[in-house]
Amino acid sequence: MYNKKLVIIGGKTILKQTRNTKQRELVLKIIKDHPMHPTADEIYNMAREIEPKISHGTVYRNLNLLADMGKIRRLSMTYGPVHYDFNKEFHYHFLCRKCNKIFDTPIPYDNSLNQTPENMNGFKTEWHRLLLIGLCPGCLKLENDKNEKTKDIK
Numbered sequence: 001m002y003n004k005k006l007v008i009i010g011g012k013t014i015l016k017q018t019r020n021t022k023q024r025e026l027v028l029k030i031i032k033d034h035p036m037h038p039t040a041d042e043i044y045n046m047a048r049e050i051e052p053k054i055s056h057g058t059v060y061r062n063l064n065l066l067a068d069m070g071k072i073r074r075l076s077m078t079y080g081p082v083h084y085d086f087n088k089e090f091h092y093h094f095l096c097r098k099c100n101k102i103f104d105t106p107i108p109y110d111n112s113l114n115q116t117p118e119n120m121n122g123f124k125t126e127w128h129r130l131l132l133i134g135l136c137p138g139c140l141k142l143e144n145d146k147n148e149k150t151k152d153i154k
């Protein structure tokens with residue numbers, strides 16, 4: 001798209017803006033490619049592998065910007081750091097207690113839980129969340145292998 005304003009403010013600004021856009025796209029791509037809901041630190045480490053010069057501040061700034069733009073969702077647990085989610089639809093999550101990764105579940109979002117104020121003693125529900133906790137397939141396999149081994153020793 002042709003942007004008249006950009007041309008007027010001059011070459012230096014255009015260069016800076018292009019760099020900013022590139023860094024923002026990189027952050028967004030990392031979140032999109034890693035559906036286990038990475039934290040800011042995890043995103044920063046992955047970004048540095050691709051763009052070694054990227055700073056912690058830049059990654060944080062872009063995460064906030066992307067979340068404010070509605071391109072990603074902030075997912076804050078009751079404890080620990082905020083995770084970032086590319087999936088903007090309402091959906092439920094699964095937390096692996098072993099590796100602490102968060103996964104999307106195939107469970108359909110249950111709109112019937114968002115009751116009207118009449119049915120909720122005047123409380124208006126806007127959305128709800130559900131967190132399932134257990135072991136992810138990878139950690140479950142490790143756990144089963146370990147159990148197999150201890151069985152052999154006995």
Ligand SMILES: [Zn+2]
Binds near residue numbers: 136137138
């Ligand atoms: Zn796990």
Ligand SMILES: [Zn+2]
Binds near residue numbers: 037085103104
């Ligand atoms: Zn999710």
